[in-house]
Amino acid sequence: xxxxxxxxxxxxxxxxxxxxxxxxDYQFKKRWSVxxxxxxxxxxxxxxxxxxxxxxxxxxxFGINPYYVDSVTKLNSYNFGTGGADAQDIRLSSLVYLxxxxxPKLVIISLDKASLGKKDILKTRFHYLxxxxxxxxxxxxxxxxxxxxxxxALPFIxxxxxxxxxxxxxFVKGTPFPVFAHNIYKGFMNPHQYTRSKAADNxxxxxxxxxxxxxxxxxxxxxxxxxLQQAGSTVVFISPPEKNHSxxxxxxxxHNTDSIINIIAQAYHIRYFHFEKTFDDREEYFVDxxxxxxxxTKIYSIQLADSIKNIYPYLKKASY
Amino acid sequence: MLFNSLExxxxxxxxxxxxxxxxxxxxxxxxLFASCIFYxxxxxxxxxxxxxxxxxxxxxxxxxxxxxxxxxxxxxxIVANISLLGVFKYYDFFINNINTVTGSDFILxxxxxxxxxxxxxxxxxxxxxEVYYGRQKAIRHAGYYALxxxxxxxxxxxxxxxxxxxxxxxxxxxxxxxxxxYEGLRLMAWGFFKKLVIADRVGIYADAVFxxxxxxxxxxxxxxxxxxxxxxxxxxxxxxxxxIGAARCMGIDLAINFNRPYLSTNIREFWKRWHISLSLxxxxxxxxxxxxxxxxxxxxxxxxxxxxxxxxxxHGAGWTFIIWGILHGVYTLIYDGFKNHxxxxxxxxxxxxxxxxxxxxxxxxxxxxxxxxxxMEIIAQSVNINDISLKNILKVPGTTILFGNFTxxxxxxxxxxxxxxxxxxxxxxxxxTSNKLTDLLIxxxxxxxxxxxxxxxxxxxxxxxx
Numbered sequence: 181x182x183x184x185x186x187x188x189x190x191x192x193x194x195x196x197x198x199x200x201x202x203x204x205d206y207q208f209k210k211r212w213s214v215x216x217x218x219x220x221x222x223x224x225x226x227x228x229x230x231x232x233x234x235x236x237x238x239x240x241x242f243g244i245n246p247y248y249v250d251s252v253t254k255l256n257s258y259n260f261g262t263g264g265a266d267a268q269d270i271r272l273s274s275l276v277y278l279x280x281x282x283x284p285k286l287v288i289i290s291l292d293k294a295s296l297g298k299k300d301i302l303k304t305r306f307h308y309l310x311x312x313x314x315x316x317x318x319x320x321x322x323x324x325x326x327x328x329x330x331x332x333a334l335p336f337i338x339x340x341x342x343x344x345x346x347x348x349x350x351f352v353k354g355t356p357f358p359v360f361a362h363n364i365y366k367g368f369m370n371p372h373q374y375t376r377s378k379a380a381d382n383x384x385x386x387x388x389x390x391x392x393x394x395x396x397x398x399x400x401x402x403x404x405x406x407x408l409q410q411a412g413s414t415v416v417f418i419s420p421p422e423k424n425h426s427x428x429x430x431x432x433x434x435h436n437t438d439s440i441i442n443i444i445a446q447a448y449h450i451r452y453f454h455f456e457k458t459f460d461d462r463e464e465y466f467v468d469x470x471x472x473x474x475x476x477t478k479i480y481s482i483q484l485a486d487s488i489k490n491i492y493p494y495l496k497k498a499s500y
Numbered sequence: 501m502l503f504n505s506l507e508x509x510x511x512x513x514x515x516x517x518x519x520x521x522x523x524x525x526x527x528x529x530x531x532l533f534a535s536c537i538f539y540x541x542x543x544x545x546x547x548x549x550x551x552x553x554x555x556x557x558x559x560x561x562x563x564x565x566x567x568x569x570x571x572x573x574x575x576x577x578i579v580a581n582i583s584l585l586g587v588f589k590y591y592d593f594f595i596n597n598i599n600t601v602t603g604s605d606f607i608l609x610x611x612x613x614x615x616x617x618x619x620x621x622x623x624x625x626x627x628x629x630e631v632y633y634g635r636q637k638a639i640r641h642a643g644y645y646a647l648x649x650x651x652x653x654x655x656x657x658x659x660x661x662x663x664x665x666x667x668x669x670x671x672x673x674x675x676x677x678x679x680x681x682y683e684g685l686r687l688m689a690w691g692f693f694k695k696l697v698i699a700d701r702v703g704i705y706a707d708a709v710f711x712x713x714x715x716x717x718x719x720x721x722x723x724x725x726x727x728x729x730x731x732x733x734x735x736x737x738x739x740x741x742x743x744i745g746a747a748r749c750m751g752i753d754l755a756i757n758f759n760r761p762y763l764s765t766n767i768r769e770f771w772k773r774w775h776i777s778l779s780l781x782x783x784x785x786x787x788x789x790x791x792x793x794x795x796x797x798x799x800x801x802x803x804x805x806x807x808x809x810x811x812x813x814x815h816g817a818g819w820t821f822i823i824w825g826i827l828h829g830v831y832t833l834i835y836d837g838f839k840n841h842x843x844x845x846x847x848x849x850x851x852x853x854x855x856x857x858x859x860x861x862x863x864x865x866x867x868x869x870x871x872x873x874x875x876m877e878i879i880a881q882s883v884n885i886n887d888i889s890l891k892n893i894l895k896v897p898g899t900t901i902l903f904g905n906f907t908x909x910x911x912x913x914x915x916x917x918x919x920x921x922x923x924x925x926x927x928x929x930x931x932x933t934s935n936k937l938t939d940l941l942i943x944x945x946x947x948x949x950x951x952x953x954x955x956x957x958x959x960x961x962x963x964x965x966x
Contacts, residue, residue: 182678185940186685192944197951204952327506340956344704347953348906 201336207350209310214357216262216307219367223260223273224311229282232257232488234367235273236290237265239420242370243472244290245481247362252485259367261290264301267397271404272302272320279316283411286492288484289404290418291441292470293434296401298394300324306346309338360474370477372467393436398444405448414492416451417441421458421480423466453487455480501541503742504695504956511538515652516749524673528643531670531750535652539615542656546614549584550650556580557624558645561631565638577628581621588613593817616656618814622781624649627663629785636663644670651752653743657736659757659777666754674751684748686943690921691741693946696954698914699735702727704955705896705903705911710868712898713877719893721882728868729861730915733762736775760922762860765852767831770860778814782807801836805829815867820875824866831859910953917949 209217222228232255234240240261249257260273270289277284302308302324312318312332322328331338339347355371357363363370405415419438445452458480459465465476472480501507515534522530540547560577564570592608599606627648630636639645648667654660709716709724716724740757747754761773771779787807793800805826812825869875894903921942 182682185936186678186682188940189943189947192940193947193951196944196948200948200952330506337951339952340950340954344701344903344907344955348904352904352906 197334197336201339204336204339204350205310208307208346211349211354212307214364214369215371217310219260219262220307220311222258222367224276224314224317225280227280228258229256230258230284231255232286232288233277233284234259234261234288234290235265235270236261236420237292237294238263239292239470239472240265240290241368242372243420243477243480244288244484245362245368245370245477246366247368248478248481249485249488250366252482253489255285257366261367264294264299264304266295266297266299266301267400267404268320269301269305270295271400272316274404274408275316276314278407278411279314283408283413285414286416286488287408287413288416288418288488290420291401291437292420293437296393296397296437296440297433298392298397304343304346306338306342309341358474363474368477370472370474372471372473392433393440398440401444402448405444405450409448415448416453416488417445418453418484419456420470421465421472421476422456423459423463423469451491453484455483458483501538503739504692507541512746516746519750520674520676527674528641528647528670531652532643532647532650535647535650535655538652539650539655542615543612549588549614549617550620551646553581553584553621553624554642554646554649557628557649558639558642560628561638561645562640564628564631570632574628574632578625581625585617585621587611588617590813590817619658619660620649620655622778622814623654623658623660626660626781626785630663636667639667651747653746654754657739657743658775659740659743659755660781661755661777666752669752677751680751681749684745684750686939687745687748688742689745689943689946689950691738691743691745692950692954693914694734694738694741694918696956697949698911698918699731699738700955701907701914701953702911703731703735704907705894706731706868708896708899708903710870710874710878712896713874713881715884715897716881717884717886717888718882719888719890720896721878721884723893725861725865725878725882727911729762729857729864732864732867733758734918762857762919763853763923764856765849766856767828767835767859770856771828771832778811782811782814786810801833804832808832819872820866820869823872823875824863827859827863827866831863914949914953 232249232253234244234246234257238261240259241263242261244259244261246257246259249255260277262269262273265273274287302320305321305324308317308321309326309331312321312328318328318332326338326341331341339350357369357371360370362368408415419441441452444450459476465472465479467473501511511534515530518530519527536547539550557577557580560573560580563573564577567573587609588611592610595606595608598604627636627645631638639648644667647670648661648663649655651661651666651670706724706728709720710728713721737758744754744757755777757775757777759773759776761770764770764773787803790803790806791799792803795803808825808829809822810825812821812823812828815821815824865878866875869878894905894908896903
């Protein structure tokens with residue numbers, strides 16, 4: 181009799197869990213479609229090819245608009261930047277991209293002082309748990325501590341591993357994105373036209389990096405470059421604009437990160453474009469110390485496109 | 501090994517299935533081996549401390565029974581146990597205080613406390629004490645004795661068992677019972693619910709306020725103290741439920757440790773419902789041998805204060821714990837005095853419940869605080885009315901915790917659910933067995949709530965540190 185009860189509990193739990201999981205999946209994907217899922221679908225499952233791809237953290241995601249880049253260069257680009265991305269996340273993105281897409285002509289990697297610090301960012305990349313059928317994603321998420329075989333078998337269980345902020349986001353509506361020209365375009369979006377939103381604030385707080393360089397991140401970066409160059413892509417480093425460039429220059433972490441990036445750039449013959457001083461400490465183009473507002477984004481994207489166009493004339497014709 | 505870890509999810513069913521598959525004569529060995537694996541998952545080297553403790557008390561038990569000088573061997577056993585606790589738990593505290601007072605510079609050991617040391621030393625001591633009083637025969641089989649101390653469900657955080665209750669259950673050939681399996685799993689699910697859905701969630705806020713009390717203000721402090729009161733209950737009673745449930749799956753009954761303590765309407769009732777196995781230990785082995793209430797009122801009061809002081813020291817070597825213990829001792833004395841002087845006065849039930857809750861909550865401040873300064877800051881902030889807007893209550897100055905309105909709402913709903921279910925069940929939750937539908941609904945809902953609202957940060961149980 182009690183075994184029958186146990187079976188009833190097990191079946192009821194499974195059925196309700198699968199149904200609830202399905203509803204949660206729908207809600208979560210809807211909530212984060214613009215920020216994560218559209219881009220991840222394109223990265224992991226998409227078959228469109230691009231001449232240029234941008235990799236990096238929120239300063240790429242919210243800062244480089246492919247609309248302006250494409251307009252200037254007449255090429256086809258896509259912004260694969262995601263908030264908080266470090267060298268490990270960039271490595272994962274590049275590997276997964278190469279699985280489904282033809283190698284891009286140019287891969288632009290934006291690096292800053294947070295890129296080579298230990299952040300364990302994959303521990304908060306809960307949206308990747310929706311793509312565990314991809315072996316590379318599965319492997320990296322397992323490395324980050326998620327029981328991927330279990331989540332694959334019982335997909336609803338992934339919500340057990342969500343942090344409170346992401347779990348809450350299933351039930352709470354996000355702040356509407358500001359409407360301005362060409363916002364939400366080929367991976368780019370800017371969630372804060374003038375002021376930073378609370379949601380973004382929370383996101384940055386989760387992703388706060390350490391103050392020291394994390395040795396393995398340097399290896400991740402080197403491996404990323406090697407794989408991309410082997411595939412035939414040209415890699416370019418960029419450092420994004422900063423509001424208080426003069427202050428940041430004094431940071432030890434910034435100094436150390438710059439040194440490492442310069443060494444790697446030299447070793448792999450990579451061009452390194454510096455945009456830190458683009459706005460010459462002009463506050464009106466920033467929403468905070470590191471993120472640009474809409475006018476700032478436009479100027480930065482066009483300047484970046486100009487640099488690409490001038491330095492790589494062979495790219496003048498789009499392949500894809 | 502933490503109960504709330506994936507390792508345990510694999511370990512538990514394997515251990516239970518093997519237990520029933522093996523012939524009875526090998527089961528003690530299997531459980532002992534499993535307990536070693538369970539304990540070694542924390543710090544393997546500390547297994548030797550446990551084995552040392554077992555060897556001492558096993559031998560002491562035999563010697564107490566055989567030798568004419570029983571008291572001597574009992575003292576040896578107690579001294580060995582207390583010394584072990586003293587070295588690992590109290591040495592640094594006393595040396596630190598001596599250094600502060602005298603300005604000396606004695607070296608601190610800074611050793612990591614073996615997990616659950618206070619629990620298994622007390623359980624081990626209860627064996628030798630019971631043998632001394634002749635209420636328990638000394639065991640010849642060292643393996644069974646080792647299992648009595650090391651039985652994995654209650655090894656690191658109790659309930660603290662008595663040999664008369666636990667040992668015969670190991671000797672008896674337990675038959676598989678689907679009812680016991682069902683009840684055990686249900687109780688485990690309930691324990692996990694309390695730990696993962698309630699304790700670890702409300703703990704986020706309580707930790708933030710206690711770690712950064714500056715400028716928090718009275719409302720935040722009140723909420724944090726309330727949340728900590730819930731956290732400590734859900735965490736510890738959750739552990740006990742999992743332990744009792746895991747043992748029950750194998751047909752073994754462990755003692756009840758909690759009986760809805762927050763329903764108490766006076767402080768004496770609270771201590772009859774809170775951490776029952778420890779309260780009984782102190783009653784039987786400290787309070788009564790000291791004379792209990794048999795030697796006049798004055799002596800009874802002193803005995804009571806000594807017992808609470810020792811109970812406080814059992815919890816931790818720190819002034820905050822000592823004050824927590826003194827507070828409870830003083831509460832009990834005031835309650836006794838009040839009861840004796842106003843024998844006919846009837847206090848409204850709700851009022852008595854609120855007063856008891858407030859007193860217990862106030863004492864929890866010292867229990868949770870990291871230092872006396874921290875406790876004082878919390879108390880100072882509790883009367884700071886500069887920032888008492890409800891709007892900002894979830895933002896704790898100096899922190900970036902993810903605790904929003906939704907989390908707050910979920911927390912209150914889950915706390916209410918816990919109290920409602922516990923209000924209508926016996927402490928071991930066996931009553932719902934008669935009402936099949938309610939039982940199934942609660943069991944299923946609890947698993948679902950764990951799956952979708954559990955906080956899986958693999959956080960340790962608070963009482964492990966004791």
